[in-house]
Amino acid sequence: MSPWPRDTVGDDSAVALAEVSASSQDAGAFSSGKLSGFLHLQAALRHNLREIAAERGSYGNIDSKRTINNYALHGPDTSTAAMGIAKGIVSTADTEGKALRKDAVVGIELIFTALPKTKGDLVEYFADCTRWAEAEFKAPLLSSVAHLDESSPHCHVILIPLVKGKMNGARLYGGKTQMSARLSSFYETVGKRYGLTRPEVRVKHPLGQRMLLLQRCADVLAKTMLPGKQIQALLKPHKADPLPLARSFGVVFRGARAEPGSFIDLMTA
Structure with a gap:
């Protein structure tokens, strides 16, 4: 799919593939x-x-x-x-x-x-x-x-x-x-x-909240006895937006705190 503006040199030469910096x-x-x-x-x-x-x-x-x-x-x-x-x-x-x-x-x-x-x-x-x-x-x-x-x-x-x-x-x-x-x-x-509906608007949470959620998710995963490297690998794709993963683990915000649910209970429910 085409992105927006790219610079060209000549009529049919290679194009610079960087997408336009405009919003x-x-x-x-x-x-x-x-x-x-x-x-x-x-x-x-x-x-x-x-x-x-x-x-x-x-x-x-x-x-x-x-x-x-x-x-x-x-x-x-x-x-x-x-x-x-x-x-x-x-x-x-x-x-x-x-x-x-x-x-x-x-x-x-x-x-x-x-x-x-x-x-x-x-x-x-x-x-x-x-x-x-x-x-x-x-x-x-x-x-x-x-x-x-x-x-x-x-x-x-x-x-x-x-x-x-x-x-x-x-x-x-x-x-x-x-x-x-x-x-x-x-x-x-x-x-x-x-048949189309507007996608849900995602809110980017502050870095501190995201790090807190990731830590709570890591705590939940640690109870499964997974090695640290595997836990890091599982969490990495969720670094930018850990909220959906946290919700699936039962981790919820309560003010400035986050409380983990039971990952074992979740998996055996």
Whole structure:
């Protein structure tokens, strides 16, 4: 699946694989990112329209034999034509006599993924996602392309952040509060019709609490007589978010303390 902007050198040379440092949000079937500068916009379009030769080889998850099944829901079938349209739209913006910054957000890219639990017709699902994006952002729709040549079918939608005659990508993209409301809108308007529900929002607990939970989980595991190295190996994948594991062990917070339940009782229940 395509990430956002990557730098290119020449028309079909290798691409720098580092993902853009601009912010992105991810929540199950719907993720988004900002495209800063025309170079990044062009790179995203070239990826979406499968114009980067290096991506069609052994690199990545693209199956070139299935690329023929990709299709466009909106926009030109070449990045050159799409860039011409994009620059034409941007040129109409009121910049108050100032030149547009080279790193200005000139595109917002949304990715809609068909998860294994997605029900209904795939073509209709991506069409509904595209219509929702255009209505939700109220910004010019530049491109919408469905990819069926990677591990999970998904659709890339690119909008030009021209609102009320001005380019304001950062404000249109919004912060966490606005994105949260937007996610709710997507799952309510589109997702639920296709069997999708909004993923539970995970809260990252302070380091001290996470370390306390991990220690309590280790205490529970120690009662099973497992060697220390095995306990460490079991706990390592849960270091960033130990709460689900702690809950399964019966470890719960009580103020600043955590009390372990019985792992033996849990396993023999």
